[in-house]
Amino acid sequence: MSRPALEVADIFRSHGPAWRKAHAGHVSLEQLKVMSAIEHCRTAALGGHVARCADCAYTTIAYNSCRNRHCPKCQGAAAKDWLADREAELLPLPYYHVVFTLPAAIADIAYQNKAVVCDLLFKASAETLLTIAADPKHLGAKIGITSVLHTWGSAMTYHPHVHMIVPGGGISLDGQRWVSCRPGFFLPVRVLSRLFRRLFLEKLVAAHHAGRLSFFRNDIHLADAQSFTAFLAPLRKAEWVVYAKRPFGGPQAVLAYLSRYTHRVAIANSRLIAFDERGVTFKWKDYRIEGRDRYKQMTLATDEFIRRFLIHVLPKGLHRIRHYGLFARGACADNIARARELLAVAEPEAKPITAAVDPSKPTCPCCGGRMIIIEVFARDATPRHQPTAPTNRVRIDTS
Structure with missing residues (x-):
């Protein structure tokens, strides 16, 4: 896949300094760090290395990645590493x-x-799924959950939700057998919705009583307990959206899905179309419409595009991928082994690491030979060696 002609980094480099100056005092330190990381990602500012082919002497310069979890260019490699660990599970x-x-x-x-409410969203949704699954009226088993937080809609508005990937069954409550769900049906959505609504609101009210919530601007009145109770009243009767999609085709389909969702950021570089005096134009999907008409283009003023991107920067320490039930990290390996035993399936064979799949041993794009690092240079330094003249080679973009 060729590199996109336009990247979020290009927008930040061009308009970022003016945007930061115009919004000085209203931008968090984490947001400033994200902007800086994206602007400098894979540039001389972060240093890098020079590699040369052992066979044909083809030479290339590779600049270091920022590795920031909000950077569109860095998440592809991070997703591959994460998925390699998940495949065995x-x-x-x-x-x-x-x-x-x-x-x-x-x-x-x-x-x-963000930190408080997103944590409540994780906990309430996981507790909902685990509780209903354990109920003998439904499944009567302990299940495993991989939960991924997204805070954006397709137009980059603030839309917090979690995607959960769950195997169609679990270990019986006595631990003696595997309990499968009905074909094509996991758990009743309406029951999940009602319990999720109750659990989340209980946790939100408890956080309010404990003084863990802050309110600003038009919401400042919600700091008062009575006002907050009145605000929540309509939400206790409204239908909350819990959506269950059709089951995946198999484990490999799960991996393909996870590779797209686990390390996604607010907008991928591949969705950007243009950046000019009118603003930033990008592709988006209108989920209110069915069919091909749902795919549209949107143009935002550059200031608004940057604002929308940055509202999805997560607080430091907030993990956006979490595991519950059988997949809880402490006992995951034992639970997976027990599940395989109850299902009477063998452990998957470990795949040997080869140069073709090992990113630490890249091959030459010209002849396929082994690339050897001949120089490492520091931040803002100029490498002593020069790259080979450009060829019509394929460059992989991980955005």
Whole structure:
């Protein structure tokens, strides 16, 4: 896949200094760090290395990645490493995709209290799924969950929700057998929705009583307990969106899905179309419309594009991928082994690492020979060696 003609980094480099000056005092340190990381990613500012082919002497310069979790260019490699670890955990059975979404009325509170509210979203959704699955009226088993937080809609508005990937069954509560769900049906969505609504609101009220929530601007009145109770009243009767998609075709389909979702950022470089005096034009999907008409283009003023991108910067320490139930990190390996035993399936064979799949041993794009690092240069330094003249080679973009 060729490199996109336009990147978020290009927009930040061009308009970032003026935007930061215009919004001085209203931009968080984490947001400033993200902008700096994206602007400098894979440039001489971060240093890099020079590699030469042992066979044909083809020479290339590779600049270091910023490795920031919000950078569109860095997440492809991070996703591959993460997926390699997850592949050994997959079970040979259908997997289901469940989405828990917070109502729009809570979006402002969530944005002003990202760390607290996103944590509550993770916990309430996981508790909901684990509770209903354990109920003998439904599945009667302990299940495993991989949960991924997204805070954006296709137009980069603030839209917090979690995507959950769940195998179609679990270990019985006594630990003696594997319990499979009905074909094509995991758990009743309406039951999940009602419990999720109750659990989340209980946790949100408890956070408010503990003084863990902050309110600003038009929401400042919600700091008062009575006002907050009145604000939540309509939400206790509204239908909360819990969406269960059709099961995946198999474990490999799960991996393909996870590779697209786990390390996604607010907008991929591949969705950018133009950057000019009118602003930034990009592709987006209108989920309210069915069919091909849902795919549209949107142009935002550059200031607004940057603002929307940065509202999805997560607080330091907030993990956006979490595991629950059988997949909880402490006991995951034992639980997976027990599940395989109950399903009577063998452990997957470990795949040997070869130069073709090992990113630490890249091959020459000209002859396929082994590339050897001949120089490492520091930040803002100029390498002593020069690269070979450009050829019609393929460059992989991980955005």
